[in-house]
Amino acid sequence: MAGDTESILSIRGLNVTFGTHDGEVRAVRNVDFDVRRGETVAIVGESGSGKSQSMMAVMGLLASNGRASGSARYRDQELIGLSERRLNKVRGEKITMIFQEPMTSLDPLYRIGRQISEPLIHHGGFSRKKARPRVLELLKLVGIPEPERRIDSYPHELSGGQRQRVMIAMALANDPDILIADEPTTALDVTIQAQILTLLADLQRRLGMAIVFITHDLGIVRRFADRVYVMRAGEVVEEGAAEAVFAQPQHAYTRMLLAAEPTGKKPPPPQGAPILLEGRQVEVTFRIGGGFLQGPPMLLRAVDRISIALRKNQTIGIVGESGSGKSTLGRALLRLLPSEGAIRFENRDISGADREKMRPLRRELQLVFQDPFGSLSPRMTIGQVITEGLLVHEPALSSKDRDKRAIEALREVGLDQNMRNRYAHEFSGGQRQRIAIARAIILKPKLVVLDEPTSALDRSVQKQIIDLLRDLQAAHDLSYLFISHDLAVVRAMSDYIVVMKQGRIVEEGPTERIFDNPREDYTIQLMNAAIDQTRFRQSA
Amino acid sequence: MTDTPTHAAPELLVAAPGLEMTVAGRSLWQDAWRRLRRNRAAVASAAVLLLLAFAGIVGPLAAPHPYDRIYPQYVRAPASFEAYPKTESIVPAFESVLSRARVEMGAVVVEGTTARAPIYSDEALDPRIVRYVDRSDLFENARIEELSADQKSGVMVADVNRLRFIFGTDSNGRDLLSRILIGIRVSLAIGVLASVMALLFGVTYGATAGFLGGRVDGVMMRIVDILYSLPFIFFVIQLVVFFGRNFILIFIAIGATEWLDMARIVRGQALMLKRQEFVQAAEALGVDNSGILRRHIIPNTLGPVVVFVTLLVPKAILLESLLSFLGLGVQEPLTSLGLLISDGAANIQGATWLLIYPAIALTVILFALNFLGDGLRDALDPKDR
Numbered sequence: 001m002a003g004d005t006e007s008i009l010s011i012r013g014l015n016v017t018f019g020t021h022d023g024e025v026r027a028v029r030n031v032d033f034d035v036r037r038g039e040t041v042a043i044v045g046e047s048g049s050g051k052s053q054s055m056m057a058v059m060g061l062l063a064s065n066g067r068a069s070g071s072a073r074y075r076d077q078e079l080i081g082l083s084e085r086r087l088n089k090v091r092g093e094k095i096t097m098i099f100q101e102p103m104t105s106l107d108p109l110y111r112i113g114r115q116i117s118e119p120l121i122h123h124g125g126f127s128r129k130k131a132r133p134r135v136l137e138l139l140k141l142v143g144i145p146e147p148e149r150r151i152d153s154y155p156h157e158l159s160g161g162q163r164q165r166v167m168i169a170m171a172l173a174n175d176p177d178i179l180i181a182d183e184p185t186t187a188l189d190v191t192i193q194a195q196i197l198t199l200l201a202d203l204q205r206r207l208g209m210a211i212v213f214i215t216h217d218l219g220i221v222r223r224f225a226d227r228v229y230v231m232r233a234g235e236v237v238e239e240g241a242a243e244a245v246f247a248q249p250q251h252a253y254t255r256m257l258l259a260a261e262p263t264g265k266k267p268p269p270p271q272g273a274p275i276l277l278e279g280r281q282v283e284v285t286f287r288i289g290g291g292f293l294q295g296p297p298m299l300l301r302a303v304d305r306i307s308i309a310l311r312k313n314q315t316i317g318i319v320g321e322s323g324s325g326k327s328t329l330g331r332a333l334l335r336l337l338p339s340e341g342a343i344r345f346e347n348r349d350i351s352g353a354d355r356e357k358m359r360p361l362r363r364e365l366q367l368v369f370q371d372p373f374g375s376l377s378p379r380m381t382i383g384q385v386i387t388e389g390l391l392v393h394e395p396a397l398s399s400k401d402r403d404k405r406a407i408e409a410l411r412e413v414g415l416d417q418n419m420r421n422r423y424a425h426e427f428s429g430g431q432r433q434r435i436a437i438a439r440a441i442i443l444k445p446k447l448v449v450l451d452e453p454t455s456a457l458d459r460s461v462q463k464q465i466i467d468l469l470r471d472l473q474a475a476h477d478l479s480y481l482f483i484s485h486d487l488a489v490v491r492a493m494s495d496y497i498v499v500m501k502q503g504r505i506v507e508e509g510p511t512e513r514i515f516d517n518p519r520e521d522y523t524i525q526l527m528n529a530a531i532d533q534t535r536f537r538q539s540a
Numbered sequence: 541m542t543d544t545p546t547h548a549a550p551e552l553l554v555a556a557p558g559l560e561m562t563v564a565g566r567s568l569w570q571d572a573w574r575r576l577r578r579n580r581a582a583v584a585s586a587a588v589l590l591l592l593a594f595a596g597i598v599g600p601l602a603a604p605h606p607y608d609r610i611y612p613q614y615v616r617a618p619a620s621f622e623a624y625p626k627t628e629s630i631v632p633a634f635e636s637v638l639s640r641a642r643v644e645m646g647a648v649v650v651e652g653t654t655a656r657a658p659i660y661s662d663e664a665l666d667p668r669i670v671r672y673v674d675r676s677d678l679f680e681n682a683r684i685e686e687l688s689a690d691q692k693s694g695v696m697v698a699d700v701n702r703l704r705f706i707f708g709t710d711s712n713g714r715d716l717l718s719r720i721l722i723g724i725r726v727s728l729a730i731g732v733l734a735s736v737m738a739l740l741f742g743v744t745y746g747a748t749a750g751f752l753g754g755r756v757d758g759v760m761m762r763i764v765d766i767l768y769s770l771p772f773i774f775f776v777i778q779l780v781v782f783f784g785r786n787f788i789l790i791f792i793a794i795g796a797t798e799w800l801d802m803a804r805i806v807r808g809q810a811l812m813l814k815r816q817e818f819v820q821a822a823e824a825l826g827v828d829n830s831g832i833l834r835r836h837i838i839p840n841t842l843g844p845v846v847v848f849v850t851l852l853v854p855k856a857i858l859l860e861s862l863l864s865f866l867g868l869g870v871q872e873p874l875t876s877l878g879l880l881i882s883d884g885a886a887n888i889q890g891a892t893w894l895l896i897y898p899a900i901a902l903t904v905i906l907f908a909l910n911f912l913g914d915g916l917r918d919a920l921d922p923k924d925r
Contacts, residue, residue, distance in 0.1 A: 359828070360826075378840065388822060392831070
């Protein structure tokens with residue numbers, strides 16, 4: 001793919017600053033990039049490293065408080081400071097972009113055929129009628145099944161992977177020179193991720209455009225990129241050919257990123273540990289629609305007769321793709337959702353317990369959520385957030401004692417005590433997840449359901465959170481129900497693994513057995529998709 | 541990721557053990573206050589509102605004329621900084637009363653609040669002729685000074701009651717400035733009190749309905765729908781019939797209809813908020829419904845609620861003027877900005893000032909409320925820095 005050394009996009013001394021109430025924030029500092037014809041360039045870094053913002057600046061898509069300076073030349077045309085009208089001649093036609101979130105990048109009100117034809121009509125001078133065969137061609141190109149039927153679908157009728165394919169089709173409509181892919185697979189399930197990446201590689205081979213990959217996932221970089229830029233805190237700390245960077249990383253930060261794979265194993269629980277929580281034939285059914293004069297509701301069985309037993313000090317990993325019912329199961333076991341079947345906690349039957357009856361048990365059964373941005377109230381200080389449970393379960397505590405407990409809990413999760421007077425939005429994702437964990441452990445629970453606690457975090461932060469969770473488990477004899485789609489993380493955390501698909505258990509067994517000797521096709525498929533991406537990392 | 545850098549924090553630095561970070565925390569209100577202060581339009585608006593509120597409270601006491609005093613001789617006097625009666629109208633008036641007294645006179649001189657003219661007669665001047673002067677509305681305390689020895693000539697001096705109507709007078713001869721001041725008092729009071737009523741009731745009701753959801757929500761919102769379908773005027777007439785005409789009734793009537801909108805807005809917010817993970821997290825902690833409502837739902841609806849309140853205040857002010865216009869609200873001689881404006885609109889051809897000044901007062905209030913509302917919303921949003 002390389003070979004042609006002419007640089008079609010050359011960025012020199014690019015700076016991006018954001019004016020905020022607290023002064024200027026320099027998101028990108030003096031970076032240089034080169035994109036050559038037909039090559040794949042990866043820009044790697046953790047969230048906040050400025051990797052997206054540098055490309056947004058080139059495309060003129062910065063938020064209104066952002067300013068870009070420096071130079072970005074696309075084939076002798078300076079893009080920085082170009083008027084909106086002239087910039088539109090380049091972006092969307094010669095340089096196109098796909099985004100992370102396929103759910104929100106498509107307009108829900110228009111059929112996908114109309115959306116794909118938009119750039120054709122706008123830039124390519126097609127009429128609506130003439131555009132249609134080209135749209136069909138594009139849909140075929142990106143591998144949408146039955147394009148003749150799908151062309152008239154609305155975005156909500158497509159799956160996440162299909163939407164991302166539609167986005168790619170839109171980006172390819174005018175045969176761009178450069179395709180900027182901003183974390184194109186992060187929001188997708190592992191098996192879909194692999195398909196999308198293969199599609200992109202294939203398209204590049206056929207169409208010969210350059211791809212700029214913005215990602216935090218080194219597996220993708222290793223597999224697809226010719227050259228790599230590693231960014232940290234707005235600066236490029238290392239660049240070079242992909243093989244060279246992976247074989248001999250020069251900068252400490254690159255080495256740290258490469259070593260950020262979660263490692264280690266959880267020591268097994270003592271033999272014959274008592275069963276803490278047991279679910280037998282648990283079933284959760286959602287009613288969709290229905291109601292007054294609306295006819296009978298549709299029933300969706302999200303969890304279908306699942307039995308599970310969690311022992312003291314044990315971690316059970318629940319693995320599955322989105323929509324497999326794994327989060328629903330976790331919530332049903334905590335009695336946060338109505339369910340059928342028997343649930344026993346410490347040998348007490350809690351299956352019929354209502355909210356009142358469950359309240360005293362809540363301190364024993366805690367929950368940590370996936371999204372560290374959504375799970376902390378933006379209007380409460382961290383101190384208030386983590387001591388809220390104490391208000392309920394230890395109402396006799398004075399505010400001074402509560403404060404003391406908050407300090408203690410913060411120390412346990414590795415945060416400074418002064419942070420308790422600040423608000424959630426002042427913290428990074430990893431710190432917020434630590435706060436959410438502090439909120440759970442301040443009550444000294446026996447069981448914590450961890451619902452994808454690391455999926456929204458960068459790899460290096462994931463590793464820290466996993467270490468923290470394991471330390472806490474050892475210190476407090478906790479039992480975890482660990483819900484995740486990320487097999488590498490599950491492997492580092494769990495004693496026992498349950499693989500779920502469409503509300504049913506596909507396969508279950510001890511971690512070693514599942515990883516070394518998966519029996520079911522679905523498990524093997526999951527493993528392959530994940531290992532495709534991790535293989536390179538492990539060999540590095 | 542597409543994180544904007546404002547959210548980005550140096551994760552690695554903080555997470556490293558042993559690394560201390562000492563940052564003083566700021567409370568939500570301190571923070572909001574700090575950000576509000578930086579918004580010049582909002583600060584200026586707050587100052588204007590405070591000034592107007594102060595004018596409404598103290599103004600009517602300090603104003604030169606009582607708001608209900610009628611000056612029959614100055615009906616629809618145009619706005620002017622010059623005092624009434626004007627010099628050019630004093631002279632002929634003085635001349636005409638003196639001629640009625642059947643005395644000869646010299647040139648009339650007006651100095652400040654006194655008018656003087658030399659008078660003389662063939663006979664001795666009768667001191668009782670001052671009554672002719674006093675009888676006029678314009679003059680008072682008439683006296684004869686510098687009486688000559690033969691009592692045939694002297695100087696007639698009279699005090700002129702000169703009044704200033706900076707904003708003019710209305711069709712009944714009442715000072716418009718005083719009436720605007722009392723109008724500001726009444727309108728702001730109605731706007732604020734009715735909004736507070738709507739706020740307290742609407743927010744609680746809406747948040748409860750939205751958060752509890754399901755059947756409770758259905759029943760609660762149908763009640764709102766039923767109340768919506770009641771015509772407002774009909775509702776007010778009912779209230780007046782039952783409770784008699786009362787100033788307090790206006791607050792209740794407006795508050796009782798305006799909370800419906802508020803309840804709907806807050807319910808929508810609550811429906812959205814209850815699906816947020818922090819609410820689920822609170823449920824998982826075992827927090828009861830009232831705790832979740834108080835600590836999680838209601839504080840997070842603050843942004844839209846503040847904006848809606850700033851729209852509600854002017855709406856209440858306008859509703860009050862409608863009620864007053866129909867004779868169900870504030871009654872003469874008490875007035876409100878709405879009444880003053882409708883009065884001014886009726887007199888727009890002959891007396892523009894009757895419309896202009898109350899309209900300016902109302903506009904200033906509404907502008908200030910809007911800017912302040914926007915500023916408050918931005919200041920209270922902890923995510924926006």
